[in-house]
Amino acid sequence: MRTLLLLVAACAAVHANAAELPFRLATSGEVTSLAQPSVIATPLNQTDFMTGAHVTVKKPSSNTTSKAQRANQATSAVYKAAISAGTDPNPHPVPPAVQPGDFVYYEDNHDSVQAWATMSELGQPFVMVYADGQTQGSATASWSTRYLVPGSGNRDVYVQFKIPAVNFGGRFEDAHPSLTWARMRTDFLVNAYPAWSTETTRFNETWIDPDTNRLREKAVHLETFGFDLGLDADHTTSTARTITLKLGTYPAGKPLDLTLLFQVEGKLESECGPDGGEIVCGNIAVKVSWDPTLPQPTFYSKPAP
Amino acid sequence: MFTSRGLMLLVLLGAMANVNAAPTHHHINASAIGTGVARGLNWEDESLQSPVWCGSACSYLQVSTAKIAPDIGSTYKPLGWPGPFSTIFPDPAVVERSIPTPQGTVDSSGREIVHDSTFYERAAVDVNRAGMSLTAKVYQSGNQPTGQNGTAAAVLAYHTRVQNQSSGGRDFFVRFTAPKSLKSLSAADYIGGPSGNQPMYYTQKYAKARSSVDVLVNGMPVWSTASNYFFPEEFTGGPYEGFRNNWGSASDDDIYTVFVGRFASGAIFNLDFIVRADSVARAPQCGKDTEPATYPNPRVLMHCFLLGEGRDLPDASNAQQRFEIYSKTVSTAIYQLLPGVIPISSISSKSISIEAH
Numbered sequence: 001m002r003t004l005l006l007l008v009a010a011c012a013a014v015h016a017n018a019a020e021l022p023f024r025l026a027t028s029g030e031v032t033s034l035a036q037p038s039v040i041a042t043p044l045n046q047t048d049f050m051t052g053a054h055v056t057v058k059k060p061s062s063n064t065t066s067k068a069q070r071a072n073q074a075t076s077a078v079y080k081a082a083i084s085a086g087t088d089p090n091p092h093p094v095p096p097a098v099q100p101g102d103f104v105y106y107e108d109n110h111d112s113v114q115a116w117a118t119m120s121e122l123g124q125p126f127v128m129v130y131a132d133g134q135t136q137g138s139a140t141a142s143w144s145t146r147y148l149v150p151g152s153g154n155r156d157v158y159v160q161f162k163i164p165a166v167n168f169g170g171r172f173e174d175a176h177p178s179l180t181w182a183r184m185r186t187d188f189l190v191n192a193y194p195a196w197s198t199e200t201t202r203f204n205e206t207w208i209d210p211d212t213n214r215l216r217e218k219a220v221h222l223e224t225f226g227f228d229l230g231l232d233a234d235h236t237t238s239t240a241r242t243i244t245l246k247l248g249t250y251p252a253g254k255p256l257d258l259t260l261l262f263q264v265e266g267k268l269e270s271e272c273g274p275d276g277g278e279i280v281c282g283n284i285a286v287k288v289s290w291d292p293t294l295p296q297p298t299f300y301s302k303p304a305p
Numbered sequence: 306m307f308t309s310r311g312l313m314l315l316v317l318l319g320a321m322a323n324v325n326a327a328p329t330h331h332h333i334n335a336s337a338i339g340t341g342v343a344r345g346l347n348w349e350d351e352s353l354q355s356p357v358w359c360g361s362a363c364s365y366l367q368v369s370t371a372k373i374a375p376d377i378g379s380t381y382k383p384l385g386w387p388g389p390f391s392t393i394f395p396d397p398a399v400v401e402r403s404i405p406t407p408q409g410t411v412d413s414s415g416r417e418i419v420h421d422s423t424f425y426e427r428a429a430v431d432v433n434r435a436g437m438s439l440t441a442k443v444y445q446s447g448n449q450p451t452g453q454n455g456t457a458a459a460v461l462a463y464h465t466r467v468q469n470q471s472s473g474g475r476d477f478f479v480r481f482t483a484p485k486s487l488k489s490l491s492a493a494d495y496i497g498g499p500s501g502n503q504p505m506y507y508t509q510k511y512a513k514a515r516s517s518v519d520v521l522v523n524g525m526p527v528w529s530t531a532s533n534y535f536f537p538e539e540f541t542g543g544p545y546e547g548f549r550n551n552w553g554s555a556s557d558d559d560i561y562t563v564f565v566g567r568f569a570s571g572a573i574f575n576l577d578f579i580v581r582a583d584s585v586a587r588a589p590q591c592g593k594d595t596e597p598a599t600y601p602n603p604r605v606l607m608h609c610f611l612l613g614e615g616r617d618l619p620d621a622s623n624a625q626q627r628f629e630i631y632s633k634t635v636s637t638a639i640y641q642l643l644p645g646v647i648p649i650s651s652i653s654s655k656s657i658s659i660e661a662h
Contacts, residue, residue: 191387261525
C-alpha cells in the first residue's frame, strides 16, 4: 500500500512540472555525430577567453596570504607557500610539472603548506594543495568565455572537455593525530548556472584506542556530490574523463557565457610536534593533475533537426 | 512524553535562529582575483565617497532550479531559458519539486497517521517566514519503489553583465548579506525502550548534505562559503552524530562588501552569484508513537529521519539583504618592482602577477 502511494505520488510530482533545463550528458550517438562535416567545432582558443589562477595558504599564527593572476587568451599560473621552518623547496608555478622533490618536508619545514594553480592557454588545468601540520590552502583555476553560437538557423550546442585525473592523499601521524579535510570541486557554468558539476570531499575519522588511550585513525572517507568520478576510500585517484554535454538548442548568434572552474582545498587541525628526535605532522594533499597533452575544450554547433 | 525530540529540535532551531546577533560587516579586497591587477583600498576613504549604483549598467539573468529523485533534469523558473536580462535585480524565482507524504490515511484501527514532514523529498526556492530561501530536504528516503537514495537539490544562479559606462576607470564593489546556512536534522525515533518512556532511535543508513554560495568575477570566485554534513555508510555513530565542516567565509549574520577591481571605461565583466543546496539520505525505518486510546482522537505519529540543507536568499525588497553592485573611484595603484632586468618594452597588462599579503 505504502509503495503504491509513493509510486503514485512520484508520478504526480514528476508530471507536475515538465519544463527542464536543457543541460545533460550527450549520448554516445550524439558524441559520434560531432565529427560530421556539418558540425562547426570551435576550440577554446578560437574564442575571446580569459583564464584565472588563485591560491591561498595559511600557517599557524599567521594571516592567510594569496596570489592571483588573470590573463586574456594566455596562461595564468601561480604558486605560493607558507613555510614555518627551513626554506621553500619549489618556488615555481606549473608548468613545468611538480616533481617529488618540490614538496615541503615536514622534518625540515614543520607546519607548512603549498598551493599551485594553473589554467593554460589551451584550457589545461592544474590545481594542488599540499599541507603539513596545522595549515590550510586553496587553489582555483578557470577559463571563461563568451561563445556566440555559429552557423544559421537553430543549432544544437555541445561542449566537450576533459577532466584530468584527480588525486587525494594524506598521512596520519599517531604521535600527533590530526583531523583532516580536503575537497575538489569542478563546475561547468552556463550563464552562471552549474550545468555540470562534481565535488568530492575527503575526511578522516578517529577513535581512541582503549589499549593506549591515544587517538588513532579509524577510517578515511571520500564522499561525492554531482557527477561521480569513481572516487572512494579504496580509489583515491580517478582516471581522466572526457565529458560531453548537450547545452540545448539555440538560434545562431546566441551568446552563452561559459566557465570551467577547478578548485581544491585542504586543511588540518593539529600542529606538528616532536616524536623521538624528529618533528612529525599529519598531511593532506589534493590535486587535479597537470596533463600537457590534454585536448582543448571544444564547443560544437550543429543544425537542429 | 516527547520532550527529548522537542528539545533536540529546539536546540537546532535556537542555534539556527541567533536572532539577536548584530551583523558583522566584512570588507574584502579581491581586485587581484577579479582583474589580475591588485589595487590598494582604504576602506575609510571608501565609506566617505558616495556610490554610483549600477542601475542600467547592470543586466541580470536569473534562474532557479529544483530536482528530486527520480528526476533526470532540473525543473526551472522563470521559464524560457535563458530568460531575458533585466536591469533591476530580480527576486529569486519560486520553484518547487516535491513528493508529499500521505495525508488523511488511517491505520487498521482507524487512527489517523500523521508524519512529521509533509514531504518525502522537497527541493525549492521559495518564501519562508524570514523572506526567500533555498531548500533541499529528504525525509525517510530509501523505502521508495526504486530502492535508491532520496535526493533533493536546488540551485539559484544570478548572472550579471556589468559595464563601466563612465568616461574613466571605476572601482566596482558588490555588497550582500551572506546567505545563512539553514540546516535541519531529525532522527527517526519513538518512545519506548525498557522503561517504556525513553527515546529510541533508528539510525539512518546513509546521509549527506551540502550548501554553498559563490560570487564569481569573470569565472573566478572572489567570495565563497560552504557547509557540509556527512553520515557515511560505514559510519557506526548515533543518528545525531556525523561529520560537519564549513569552508570559506563566515555566513551567519555577516554582511560583505567586496572590491572586485578597477575596470576601464566601456569594459564589461560578468559577476555571478550562485547558491546551491543538496540533501541525500537513505533511512527507511521510521519511529512510530501511537497516542493512547484515552485520547479524544488518537493518532499514529510517524517520526522518520529528516535531513535538510538550504540557504537564506537575497531579498530585493529588503535593503539589507539586496545583492548590490556599485562603483566609486577610490582605489590606488600598487607598484611592484619586478625581479630581474627592468624591461625596456612595455609589459603586457594581460598577465601581471600580483601577490596579496
